[in-house]
Amino acid sequence: MTLEAMMTGTDRSSEVATDGGRVQLAIADLTSTLTNDFDLPAMLHSVAEHARVCFGASTVVVLLLDRRAPGRGVVHIVAEAASEGHSVDPRFHTSGPGLMSASESAVAMVDDLAHADDTRWPEYRERATAAGLRGMRAFPVSALGVPLGSIVVHTEDPWGDARPRSFGQILADLTAIGLASGTVDGRRLSTSDAVDSVLRGSATIAAAVGILTEYLRLEPDIARLRLNRLARARGLTVTAQARMIVDAHNSSPGDLERTGVLSPANVSSARLIGRD
Known part of the structure; x- marks a missing residue:
């Protein structure tokens, strides 16, 4: 299923596909892209849209570290995807766990943002829960040990156990390959x-x-x-x-x-x- 079909609803194959089927389609689409000449910004938006569909996410963003900025820990959203009724708020994507994941090249996980026992990133959590978000994963993008960015996924329900486990890091690794081999x-x-x-x-x-x-x-x-x-x-x-x-x-x-x-x-x- 193409990115355009997912955005316009012209391809209904995902409605009968299992979660594993969606993941396989996404990986096949992106690996096919990587074996041809491709426009890197367009590929990054495909990554975000595939993540949104396969995780059943409310919002997905691709963050890249800006090493041109003074100091450390500055990230920018370079691709995004949002389900109907949701929008991307940069304030809770470019701070908190997303920033940590990008800067430290580490996976960030919050199973339920409303859980009172988890006190990490209080300002981020307040903003995210106010936007109706509950679950979060951030998957680091790195190449040869150098942090490049992160893919940040938010869901409107607690993360749970049903979502694909390794798919997010596969997307992050494919993104790193794209950054190393794509054209702009x-x-x-x-x-x-x-x-x-x-x-x-x-x-x-x-x-x-x-x-x-x-x-x-x-x-x-x-x-x-x-x-x-x-x-x-x-x-x-x-x-x-x-x-x-x-x-x-x-x-x-x-x-x-x-x-x-x-x-x-x-x-x-x-x-x-x-x-x-």
């Missing part, structure tokens, strides 16, 4: 340069999604899908397409359609989502 804007980079480039590109993608959300009156997930489709139709990376949209908005903020950035170079038979 068509360029192959070292792992550290790839992280820096993704951190810069994620801000551009977020800005472009926000522009599409407002201009086309779309939900953020659908705006991101529209961005992905435009990039694919033009033969561009998502980052490059996002940069074009941001530049067009800066030059013609009230008339994006006139700039041509919302029209694919080659119109496919599939109708683009949003105002055409």
Whole structure:
């Protein structure tokens, strides 16, 4: 099942698949991606969406450590996925157990955020429980012993024993492989340069999604899908397409359609989502 099918509901195969079946589909999709040329930011969003589906999560984020920032322990969200009715709040993803996991390259586990006997990360726990979240896992992303980031998963029920046990760390390890071998804007980079480039590109993608959300009156997930489709139709990376949209908005903020950035170079038979 493709990422697009999961986001739009056009593929119903997951409804009859077991949890193990979902996990196998996710691993097969990501390993197939890693054996071809791929756009790293897009791959990271696939990781987040697969984690959301397979864990039955409320929110999933991919965090990367920002080694450019002064001091230590600064992380940024570079990919995210949220189920209906939930949104990603950076305040409890970039602090507490997520930050610890990314910085110390360690798994963080909270079975039930409402459990009074667990007093770790009190400010984080207050915010997370106020948002209706109960369970949490953070899986470290590292390469050659160097911490790179973390995949942080939140659920609206206590974590329990039914969720896949090793899948989260498999996703984190595949993410590390992607950072070591992927391309950004068509360029192959070292792992550290790839992280820096993704951190810069994620801000551009977020800005472009926000522009599409407002201009086309779309939900953020659908705006991101529209961005992905435009990039694919033009033969561009998502980052490059996002940069074009941001530049067009800066030059013609009230008339994006006139700039041509919302029209694919080659119109496919599939109708683009949003105002055409």
